[in-house]
Amino acid sequence: MSLKNLYLGWPDYVMLVVFLGLSSIIGIWHGCFGNKQTTTKDFLMAGGNMGMLPTAMSLFATLCSASTLLGIPVEIYYYGTMYLYFLLSWIIAAYLTSHIFIPKFRELGFISIYKYIEQRFSLTLRISVTLTFIVSLIMFMSVILYGPCLALSQVTGLDVWLAIISCGVICTFYTSIGGMKAVIWTDVVQSFIMFLGVVLSIVLGFSNAGGIKKVLEIAIAGQRIDFFNISFDPTIRYTIWTALLGGTCYALSCSSILQTQTQRYMCVDSTREAQKAIWINTFLLVLLxxxxxxxxxxxxxxxxxxxxxxxxxxxxxxxxxxxFVMETFSRFPGLTGLFIAAVMSGSLSSISSGVNSIATVIMEDIWKPLMSTRIPSDKLQTIISKYMSVVLGLLTILLAFLMSYLTNILVIVYSVTGTLAAPIFGLFLLGFFFPRVNNRSACIAYFITLVFQLWVLIGANFTLHQQPKRILPISIDGCTSLNLNNITLNTINSKSINNDNNLFLPLYSISFMWYGFNGVLLTVIIGLVCSLFCGK
Incomplete structure (x- = not known):
């Protein structure tokens, strides 16, 4: 195996140029023709009359980032098939979201769902939640822009900075001029490209491996096929419980209280259409x-x-x-470029949705409440939203250059989302189902949980104790021309990290899959306990 023999040819670059050009054309079409996105409803909500199917595919593309495409195969490689129980989490989350949250949000009719926090609790808490959402989403967008570009560049030779700037600028361009309609329709195109890239790699992969039976034999021999880990040890990365409890809380947080998703529920013309959209989205997501x-x-x-x-x-x-793709697709000019386009699709779809959603919450949750006596005209609001989209896109590109310390992007995405979204989800549960909980109780619960979650996240990463202890067996026996001394030394060094005698290491060792569940549970419990002392 030699990376020197792996490179991108001109057909691969043609595929990338066509992909990025098509995304730009969609943005130009919706920004310069048609209704030209001249109102906030058009720019932020796609006019409220988008079709159910493109909306469903946009929901899917937003959730399925490049971290999904690059990260899940690695998790299966190292930890086996227990991760696939996470598929059930998305199905459970879809059922609860479609029957509880979508009808509620459609009834409220708010452009930003965080307006409900002010209606139920206070403006201060609404702004705090909005700022948490903004910070977490900007971090998320920077991670999924930098991580995949770096991974691709070091294997394919594609220049990392060229990839980051190209993706970031194109995404900012079509999002800022085309608004939500451009975001949704580019998501549709990008969804097809993601599926095509993955399916082709599977078909050619089985062909090269000698068939399905051969792959299963190797996987079983390597202990990769496992669906029966029912351990209650919270430090184990994947068990049935981490998927069904931790995974469901994560999936529910993503599906029900993130503006990137709920904004699309308001883009269709009825609650029934929104419910259909989330089920189609779930089918596509589970399939991918x-x-x-x-x-x-x-x-x-x-x-x-x-x-x-x-x-x-x-x-x-x-x-x-x-x-794997570079070696598998090397005989087929242009297919490696298609795969890179698929990975970039995962990044662009999530980033464009994030930019549009952040522009929405800044306008609705911060600008309007704080400038209530001087609310600009609808036309000016639309112009401001477009400029904010440009600034947010450029900020994402800038922060992507600061992400050089990243390792496993899937773990980072799950950890950050679970840490910061869980307290917000807990607030909505308190607001919806516990009328006794007042603003003071909600604020105490939210801020205590947020601080605790950040403490665990930062502590786990700085002590490196979140590093998994139960990687399945891996081998280098089939390698040739290796420096075995270096390999042995690296293994010893990696194990010595955990010899730190720290009182909180057991807490830091908890699987990142539990972050969402712990945050939601802690928010609800603290809110209910405080309500007993803070009055109704």
Whole structure:
């Protein structure tokens, strides 16, 4: 195996140019023709009359970021198929969201769902929640812009800064001029590209591996096929409980109280259409997660006796999939470019949705409440929203350059989202189901939980104790021309990290899959306890 023989040809670059050009054309069409996005309802809500199917595909594309495409195969490679229980979490979340949250939000009719926090509790808490959402989403967008570009660049030779700037500028361009309609229709195109890239890698992967039976034999021998881990140990990365409890809270937080998703529920013309959209979104999401799991088994079948990371063929685990594709697609000009376009689709779809949603909450939750006596005209609000989209896109590009410390982008995305979204989700549960909880109780619960969640997240990452202890067996026996002394030394050093005698290390060792569940539970419990002492 030699990375020197792997490179991008001109057909691959043609595929990338066509992909980025098509995204720009969609933005130009909706920004310069048609209704030209001249009102806030058009720019932020797609006029409120989008079709159900494109909205569903936009919901899917927003949730399925590049971290999904690159991260899930790695999780299957290292930890086996227990991750796939997470698919059930999305189905449970879809049922609860479609029957509880979508009807409620449609009834309220707010452009930003965080207006409900002010209606139920206070303006101060609304602004605090909005700022938490903004910070977490900007971090998320920076991660999914930088991480995939770096992973692709180090395997394919694609310049990382060129990739970041190209993706960031194109995304900012079509989002700022085309508004929500451009975001939704580019999401539709990007959804097709993501599926096409993954399906082709599976078909060719099975062909190269010798068939489905051969792949399963290798996976079973390597202990990668496992669906029966029912351990209650919270430090184990994936068990049935982490998926059904932690995973469901994560999926519910993403589906029900993130503005990136709820804004789309308001883009269709009825509650029934929104409910259909989330179920189609869930079907597509579960299907793609399953396909990514199959890719993980294919990658293990190919590298089961020569781990690319320990063999130093790659420097990061999220480069496994690009390496696999470069070797699998090398005989077919242009297909590697298609795969890179698929990964970029995952980034662009999530970033464009994030930029549009942040512009929405800044206008609705911060600007309007604080400038209530001087609210600008609808036309001026639209112009301001477009300029904010430009600034947010450029800020994402800038922050992406500061993300060089990243390792596993899937873990980072899950950890940050679970940490910051969980207290917000807990607030909505308190508001919807516990009328006794007042503003003071809600504020105490929210801020205590937020501080606790951040403490655990930062502590786990700075002590490196969140690093998994139960990676399934990996081998380098099939490698050739390796510096085995370096490999042994690296293994010893990585284990010595955990010899720190710290009182809080057991807390930091909890699987990141529990972050969402812990945050929601803590918010609700503190809110209910405080309500007993703070009055009704």
């Amino acid at each position: 997660l399953l396909l990514c799991g199959i890719v993980g088994l294919l990658i293990y079948a190919k590298y089961h006796d020569c781990d690319p990371l320990r063999a130093k063929f790659v420097s990061r685990s999220d480069q496994f999939y690009p390496l």
